[in-house]
Amino acid sequence: MSVRRYFQDVTEGEELPPVVVENLSRTDLVRYAGASGDFNPIHHDEEFAHVAGQPSVFGHGMLTAAFVGRCVTDFVGPDSLRRLKVRFATRVWPGDTIVSMGKVTRKYEADGERRIDGEVQAVNQKGEVAVSGSFTAALPSRG
Amino acid sequence: MSASETRPQKPGEASPSSARGPESFDKSWGEPITMRVEYGKVREFARAIKDANPAYAGDGALAPPTFLMTIAHWIEGGMGGMRNLKLDYRRLLHGEQEFEYLRPIRPGDVLTARGRTKDVFEKDGKRGGKMLFVITETEFTNQRGEVAAYSRSTLIQTEGAVQA
Numbered sequence: 451m452s453v454r455r456y457f458q459d460v461t462e463g464e465e466l467p468p469v470v471v472e473n474l475s476r477t478d479l480v481r482y483a484g485a486s487g488d489f490n491p492i493h494h495d496e497e498f499a500h501v502a503g504q505p506s507v508f509g510h511g512m513l514t515a516a517f518v519g520r521c522v523t524d525f526v527g528p529d530s531l532r533r534l535k536v537r538f539a540t541r542v543w544p545g546d547t548i549v550s551m552g553k554v555t556r557k558y559e560a561d562g563e564r565r566i567d568g569e570v571q572a573v574n575q576k577g578e579v580a581v582s583g584s585f586t587a588a589l590p591s592r593g
Numbered sequence: 594m595s596a597s598e599t600r601p602q603k604p605g606e607a608s609p610s611s612a613r614g615p616e617s618f619d620k621s622w623g624e625p626i627t628m629r630v631e632y633g634k635v636r637e638f639a640r641a642i643k644d645a646n647p648a649y650a651g652d653g654a655l656a657p658p659t660f661l662m663t664i665a666h667w668i669e670g671g672m673g674g675m676r677n678l679k680l681d682y683r684r685l686l687h688g689e690q691e692f693e694y695l696r697p698i699r700p701g702d703v704l705t706a707r708g709r710t711k712d713v714f715e716k717d718g719k720r721g722g723k724m725l726f727v728i729t730e731t732e733f734t735n736q737r738g739e740v741a742a743y744s745r746s747t748l749i750q751t752e753g754a755v756q757a
Contacts, residue, residue: 478641478643481641485634485663487662487666488662488665502683512662513642515690516642516659517643519657519658519659520643523646523657524646527648528646528649528655529648529697531658531694533693534692535691536690537688537689538688538689
């Protein structure tokens with residue numbers, strides 16, 4: 451999980467190990483609603499979703515964003531993250547399997563820190579992008 | 594419409610001077626609210642996002658990166674954000690979300706959060722109609738007076754009903 455990763459250990463183009471969340475359930479959505487405080491009924495009330503023209507409830511974008519965040523923090527460590535940005539594309543539905551992945555795009559120094567930038571995305575089982583984004587992290591230096 | 598077809602290029606970087614649309618909006622910071630970071634809430638949130646990282650548990654626990662979304666629990670009737678903007682929530686999409694982290698956030702922290710509308714502009718949708726982009730920013734300052742994080746949301750109001 452959180453292996454301390456040093457700046458020198460990372461290469462541009464390196465891929466972040468994917469994080470897989472299988473078979474997202476309605477209970478998962480309810481649990482996130484409660485934890486986050488986002489009680490938009492479109493995410494838990496099936497009848498409301500139907501009236502709104504949706505085939506069913508669908509996932510909070512920020513839940514998928516959190517999966518993407520975990521993909522990044524598993525790689526850089528939670529205290530190393532400096533910036534995380536996500537863009538929401540395709541919706542996530544109950545039953546979906548979401549794979550979050552990413553790669554390092556740049557290594558550099560700024561503000562006295564050794565930093566990396568990277569790209570991330572979360573895709574569903576059909577390969578459709580649910581969330582895409584980018585991150586910046588500051589890594590410790592060896593020696 | 595599909596969000597992927599109509600998403601902005603780089604709305605976060607749009608400058609106010611390039612903004613079209615709503616004649617004027619209030620860019621000033623709203624009244625701050627206080628948000629106490631609680632251990633049980635951090636545990637609940639980490640579980641909800643299916644993240645078993647030990648950094649989010651025990652003494653010296655950190656809050657997960659997207660934990661700041663729980664500010665929703667501390668807001669009554671919206672904060673600072675979208676004053677004077679008449680938005681139709683039935684047509685509103687959350688297009689983008691950005692967090693900038695300057696200090697670690699841990700249980701026991703007392704954060705002061707204040708929000709503002711950073712930018713408002715219109716764009717033409719690919720299938721016709723105008724889309725209204727609203728960028729809000731929330732600043733979180735900890736009990737030591739240090740800015741700990743910024744949260745920036747891009748909200749998109751579509752002309753018609755939002756479809757999957």
